[in-house]
Amino acid sequence: GAGVSQSPSNKVTEKGKDVELRCDPISGHTALYWYRQSLGQGLEFLIYFQGNSAPDKSGLPSDRFSAERTGGSVSTLTIQRTQQEDSAVYLCASSLAGLVPGELFFGEGSRLTVL
Amino acid sequence: QQQVKQSPQSLIVQKGGISIINCAYENTAFDYFPWYQQFPGKGPALLIAIRPDVSEKKEGRFTISFNKSAKQFSLHIMDSQPGDSATYFCAASMPGGGNKLTFGTGTQLKVEL
Numbered sequence: 001g002a003g004v005s006q007s008p009s010n011k012v013t014e015k016g017k018d019v020e021l022r023c024d025p026i027s028g029h030t031a032l033y034w035y036r037q038s039l040g041q042g043l044e045f046l047i048y049f050q051g052n053s054a055p056d057k058s059g060l061p062s063d064r065f066s067a068e069r070t071g072g073s074v075s076t077l078t079i080q081r082t083q084q085e086d087s088a089v090y091l092c093a094s095s096l097a098g099l100v101p102g103e104l105f106f107g108e109g110s111r112l113t114v115l
Numbered sequence: 116q117q118q119v120k121q122s123p124q125s126l127i128v129q130k131g132g133i134s135i136i137n138c139a140y141e142n143t144a145f146d147y148f149p150w151y152q153q154f155p156g157k158g159p160a161l162l163i164a165i166r167p168d169v170s171e172k173k174e175g176r177f178t179i180s181f182n183k184s185a186k187q188f189s190l191h192i193m194d195s196q197p198g199d200s201a202t203y204f205c206a207a208s209m210p211g212g213g214n215k216l217t218f219g220t221g222t223q224l225k226v227e228l
Contacts, residue, residue, distance in 0.1 A: 004158070031213060031214060033214075033215065035218075041220060042121070042204060042218045042219055042220035042221050043159070043204060043206075043216075043218040043221075044218075045215060045216070045217065045218075048213060048215050050213050056213075056215065091158055091159075093158070095214045097213050097214055101147045101164075101208060101214060103149070103161050103164075103214070104159075104161070104214060104216065105160075106158025106159050106160065107158050108156065108157055108158050109158055
């Protein structure tokens with residue numbers, strides 16, 4: 001596809017369950033980002049992958065959150081033992097890092113609802 | 116700590132009017148200031164961006180004004196149209212930050228007929 005693809009688009013889960021959210025970036029983009037969008041909170045940075053470098057995990061809110069990027073392409077964000085406060089839209093973005101500063105291409109997001 | 120503060124939270128403007136959204140930042144190391152536009156159910160998309168060595172940048176009906184000494188920047192939408200109704204986010208990034216953006220909390224703009 002031409003854009004960033006995320007799945008699932010919607011996920012409803014019960015408190016305490018684990019969830020996995022997937023992101024397929026634009027082909028050739030070396031950088032991949034996860035952000036969380038909560039109502040009235042803007043976009044909160046979670047984690048950033050750049051090529052083969054160690055990821056910048058400085059935005060992950062707790063050790064229940066983790067992410068991996070396999071083969072420099074697809075990424076999975078995993079939330080373990082979900083809590084109600086994890087309910088949000090999780091947005092993935094990719095970019096050609098260094099080409100156009102600040103230009104991130106976002107997917108449409110995965111809306112997570114924790115009951 | 117909110118490093119980029121955005122106001123107002125919501126804004127209603129009449130068609131043809133000027134929409135103004137303001138942002139203020141704290142970290143003087145920021146060197147790139149983009150604005151993103153988000154329609155319901157969609158991801159944000161880059162609208163316009165500015166660097167601190169320029170005081171103003173205009174693209175069509177959209178203008179960024181930048182005040183480095185005040186650490187403030189604003190988005191002006193001239194001749195606002197109903198199709199401009201969306202949520203707008205200001206953001207900032209640092210050199211060497213790899214396009215890692217710090218976003219404001221967003222402004223929900225509604226342009227009425």
